[in-house]
Amino acid sequence: MTTLVPVTYKGGVYRHDEIMDLIDDLGGYIVQKHVMAQDVVLQSFVPRDDIEMIRRIAKPLAGEVIEAPLVGTEIAVVSPSLEIHHLPHISCDIAEYLRRSGAKTNMVGLARGFGKRIANLNDEERDVINEHDLAVYVLGNFEECIRQKFPAIRREIRVPIVVTGAPDRETLIRAIDPPAEGYVGGVGRIMHRFKRPEELGKLDELVDEVSRVLDARRDALAKDPLSVFPPRLMAIIEEQIHEVSLLTHPTPVTAQMEGLRVKLPYDSYADDVRSLEVAEGVTVGDIADVTPSRMRNYILIRIKPFSETRILV
Amino acid sequence: MPPLNYFVVESPDEVGRVAYERVAADVLQDLDLIKVVDRLHIYVDPKVPIFVAAGLLRHMPRAIRIADFANVNRGENEIVLDIGDETYLAPLLQKLWTIYGKENVDQPDRFTVVLPAGVAGEDDLDQLVVADPSETLYKDIIYALQYIAPEGFKVRRQYIRDGKFYYVASEDTLPTDIVETAVVPLFEKMGVTL
Structure with missing residues (x-):
């Protein structure tokens, strides 16, 4: 079986459809397509052995292919609030940087996440964060505050967490109990844009930490694979449910590591999605849970593992 | 810093x-x-x-006066304000409108404001306070x-x-x-x- 690896293709608009067709023909999937003026960015999964071929074909078009570890993941960037204290610089810079590595990021500004004694998390925030593949908690400058407030704002969060804060990594590890999955120290409340080399270095460190955590999750998934590869299901939904193409969202269907978020109203479309045929005699309902998302009225699809369905599409 | x-x-x-x-x-x-x-x-x-x-x-x-950001050129029929820095242009226009009326304040382009000499001829425009930071x-x-x-x-x-x-x-x-x-x-x- 060919291994699909996440890559980003960057190139011009001119003849980019040929690259899209090529990825499709090779059995790859395009998870996200951005057209910005004359540039095109394709977040995609392509067979490992064919990357060189895509590079060769893209060369005359001045396109480049970069390994992007976070393609096909949806990450929540959790900020204690959306006040001027935390925005725009830290939260937005982090979200944007993760996006450049291929992730789909959503900013979650907590309603009452500030303060050390008064910080808390409500059920909607908890559920929304839990719908992601990973949460990056963007915390502040004081060890004492992180130690006290973090248990409150991570309560019942089941997805892996990567914490950032001003204290160094070791201090963060010491302050956080039970441990989080990843830590990046030296990034506190910063009131200016990340532009110095050491600040950009911290963002790279964050991307590495996030990919390390997600790779661990991918390894675990490889032991009990999903019944269908999420980007594949995404392609089927985009093909079969034509309303998806009418949506104006940047990513009408968002790929996650273990599922998809379809940005159609649950009440009207859930049954259509459930009865959609993925392969001969296999419907989405057989291999996945189609549930309402806490994010607006979207549909959240959680693909079941092979061990549960005994189906591998 | x-x-x-x-x-x-x-x-x-x-x-x-x-x-x-x-x-x-x-x-x-x-x-x-x-x-x-x-x-x-x-x-x-x-x-x-x-x-x-x-x-x-x-x-x-201190208070910002017209002389701080514009040149006042007095002609025979009209006074032309040549704006050097646009920062205070909006409060300037507001001020001129209240003093001379909108019909008398003409702004042919971004950096020019024209007043008829008959209306504003006597006033010391240079020292007019536009804003007080x-x-x-x-x-x-x-x-x-x-x-x-x-x-x-x-x-x-x-x-x-x-x-x-x-x-x-x-x-x-x-x-x-x-x-x-x-x-x-x-x-x-x-x-x-x-």
Whole structure:
């Protein structure tokens, strides 16, 4: 079986459809397509052995292919609030940087996440964060505050967490109990844009930490694979449910590591999605849970593992 | 940063102290207050929890007059204002409209305002006050301190008068004698009595 690896293709608009067709023909999937003026960015999964071929074909078009570890993941960037204290610089810079590595990021500004004694998390925030593949908690400058407030704002969060804060990594590890999955120290409340080399270095460190955590999750998934590869299901939904193409969202269907978020109203479309045929005699309902998302009225699809369905599409 | 004459951030947490030094410097710079604040002393202790900032203001910025940003060219029939810096163009137009009426204020392009000589001929346009930055300065200072202080510190006491200001904030109720116990010592360190 060919291994699909996440890559980003960057190139011009001119003849980019040929690259899209090529990825499709090779059995790859395009998870996200951005057209910005004359540039095109394709977040995609392509067979490992064919990357060189895509590079060769893209060369005359001045396109480049970069390994992007976070393609096909949806990450929540959790900020204690959306006040001027935390925005725009830290939260937005982090979200944007993760996006450049291929992730789909959503900013979650907590309603009452500030303060050390008064910080808390409500059920909607908890559920929304839990719908992601990973949460990056963007915390502040004081060890004492992180130690006290973090248990409150991570309560019942089941997805892996990567914490950032001003204290160094070791201090963060010491302050956080039970441990989080990843830590990046030296990034506190910063009131200016990340532009110095050491600040950009911290963002790279964050991307590495996030990919390390997600790779661990991918390894675990490889032991009990999903019944269908999420980007594949995404392609089927985009093909079969034509309303998806009418949506104006940047990513009408968002790929996650273990599922998809379809940005159609649950009440009207859930049954259509459930009865959609993925392969001969296999419907989405057989291999996945189609549930309402806490994010607006979207549909959240959680693909079941092979061990549960005994189906591998 | 900073041409402040005195700028100290104190905290029992060294990492936090350095971070707050940077935060305060960035905020003052962003809000263009470096030229206005003369001395600033910040004390922040998350264990108490308390945030105290005390400082002195430099002289107040003076009022902005037309001569500061535009040339007044007097012709026989009309007076042409040649705008050098657009920052105060909007308040200038507002001012001219109220004085001379909209029908008499013509703006053929972005950098030119024309008034008929018959209407405005006698007035000393050069010295017309267009804006007074000190009006909003107090608000700006308090806003800056609110911005610097940790967000959760919602209970606060603030003061700004006669060139001195302080800002105390906490997550918990502030004790009644907080000014005497926390603010006065900071002013003493700066060599000033409140």
